Amino acid sequence: MKTPANFFKPLTIGAPEPIRELPIALERTIHFLPPHIEKMRAKAGQIAQKVDVLLGNLEDAIPIEAKEAARTGFIEVAKAVDFGPTGLWTRVNALNSPWFLDDMTEIVGTVGNQLDVVMIPKVEGPWDIHFVDQLLALLEARHRIRKPILIHAILETAQGVKNVNEIAQASPRMHGMSLGPADLAASRGMKTTRVGGGHPFYGVIADPDEGKPDKSKEQRAFYQQDLWHYTVARMVDACQSNGLRAFYGPFGDFEDSLACEAQFRNAFLQGCVGAWTLHPNQIEIAKWVFSPEVEEVRFAKRILEAMPDGSGAVMIDGKMQDDATWKQAKVIVDLARLVAEKDPERGAAYGL
Known part of the structure; x- marks a missing residue:
């Protein structure tokens, strides 16, 4: 942990002064753009007008052979589009991947002044944030970036959830956190292949009717529960207590708009300020749900x-x-x- 006296000091000569409070921004929907696909890049300007944040995705869902194309495509979009009040983010590849360093150096070096937030996947502890914090400071100083680029952590490992408060306190660059349910489910050994949302077998059953002799054959009401309630609550507490913003992550069933709305609304009521949208039909759902x-x-x-x-x-x-x-x-x-x-x-x- 940084000492209080040094917490807001720049990490290198020439880096911009760290912020002391998050800038006010509307972030109901973080829309994921696959920048390696040319037709999606062509639509980026139109999409940016409809969403609060447009994120160029470089990590999961981008094929290995398309990693460099995705990075190049994101830089192209960042240069070509007038984002206005819409935030510009990117999700880089994991810290232990062979693409992370090039993601950071090329993006900050070319479009660092346009970039608001860099999303870091699979954050496990404050040490991951300290590493990215120092790297960003060095790159900002080298390329004369005018304002600090913020860091957004994805909670998608059991260790990350365990260390959630320490992650939130790791740097003045911290913007917020998102729930990453698919990787987190694998990390925990959870028995589900769903990306977000509930599960039909996870719930509570009504008490038996004491007047019936055979309770095992009795038809009793079953109420499905939310697999992610505990984790979202921990994330919200860590974020809110440290002045950060919490977000629900992906909802993988693009055809089930009713379930998507219900999951987003649960997150909103618990204190999340927005959610990821992976498909155009989720944009209006997120904007509706995360607006009072x-x-x-x-x-x-x-x-x-x-x-x-x-x-x-x-x-x-x-x-x-x-x-x-x-x-x-x-x-x-x-x-x-x-x-x-x-x-x-x-x-x-x-x-x-």
Whole structure:
């Protein structure tokens, strides 16, 4: 761990000053672009207008023979597209892969001033963040990057989840974390091949009817549970307590929009601010789910208006509101204002 006195000091001469607070940004949807595919690169400008973050994916789902093409394609997109308020991220290859070093040196060296966040897969502990932190500082200094490139960690190993709080505290570059359910399932030895979402065999069963003699043959209600509830909660606690942002990762069944919406909503209610979208039909789901509901925003505004300084207590519609609910209301209204800036139609519905 860095000592408090040195935490915000640049790691090398000429690197930009580390940030002390994350910039305000709307990040409901992190949309994954496979930049090795020419027709997808051609659509990048259109997609960027529809999403909050466009991420050039260089890691999983990119064939080994296409790794260099993906890196080159991402650089091409970063140079050609005017992203406006849309964030530009990349997911590089794993730290122990033969492509990681070239990913970092070529991307930062050519489009480092356009890049907002680099996503690091399979982070296992703070040592991984320290390594990337130092490397970025050296590259930023060499290429005169004006602002620090932030780091986003993917939790997809058991050791990473165990060390989640230490990862969150490892660097002032830390932007947030995402759940990586597929690799995490393999790391834990979980018995599922699904990418995110629940499992039909994971749940609780209703108590037996004591009046029936043979409980083994009784038909009883079964309620499917969320395999990822514990991990998402740990990730959210680590992120929120350290001023970072938590995200749900991929939902692999592109045809099951109802299940995708339910999983995203669970993550939103637990404190996640966004999710990955791997298919165009998931974009509007993420934007809808991770935007606060209209009636909730309007009620939150009433709380803030009734308690301008957040102190005391008031009654609204027969319900007591105090400083705790004022804080909850502020979270909702602040998010609604970000949504309104990018989506005027929703902003009008919010009354903002």
